[in-house]
Amino acid sequence: MQDNDQKIRDMHTGRLIRILSHQLKRSQKPVKAMEENELTSMQKHVLKYILLETLHRDIYQKNLEEEFQIRKSTASGILKLMEKNGFIYRESVKEDARLKRILPTKKAEAIRPDILKHIQEVEVRMTKGISDEDLLLCKKVLCQMCRNLAENNKENKEVNKEE
Numbered sequence: 001m002q003d004n005d006q007k008i009r010d011m012h013t014g015r016l017i018r019i020l021s022h023q024l025k026r027s028q029k030p031v032k033a034m035e036e037n038e039l040t041s042m043q044k045h046v047l048k049y050i051l052l053e054t055l056h057r058d059i060y061q062k063n064l065e066e067e068f069q070i071r072k073s074t075a076s077g078i079l080k081l082m083e084k085n086g087f088i089y090r091e092s093v094k095e096d097a098r099l100k101r102i103l104p105t106k107k108a109e110a111i112r113p114d115i116l117k118h119i120q121e122v123e124v125r126m127t128k129g130i131s132d133e134d135l136l137l138c139k140k141v142l143c144q145m146c147r148n149l150a151e152n153n154k155e156n157k158e159v160n161k162e163e
Contacts, residue, residue: 013145027122039085042068046078047087051104051112052119059102 008016039047049067053059064075079102082088087108090100104112127135 017142024122024126027125028118039082039087043078043082043087047082047104047108048115050088050102051108051115054102054104060099061102064102 046064046068049064050059053063061072061075061079064070064079065072068075070078079088079090083090086105088102088104090102093099093101130138
């Protein structure tokens, strides 16, 4: 057990996260309705995000830009294609006609149960044998790492603007 602990101590955190990310990608089973259409990998991620988040709140293009760390033009292009393929539609907000709420179509909503089921299955497999306390600690640490990198990225952007 000590050898394993030492191996883990010696491993770079970024490498471990990359390995976990790769394993998560490999565990993704295709959702038939998403595979039958010409959606890019990024559009599939965006569609999953929209399907999950619209269960709890309104989603706007700005949310996608922040969540996926993409430019406004990239987000706009993804949404235009998804709208063209019949997965989403955009609806003006009463308070501000410039704001467009992003909503899934019935075609997209039909695949939501499969996506939710798959996410639950992966979560169960991934967290097997991990106590609730350890899982909470892991999530807190990962969130702190995200905040650290986001702060660093923000500082780098500000430095680059000054130069």
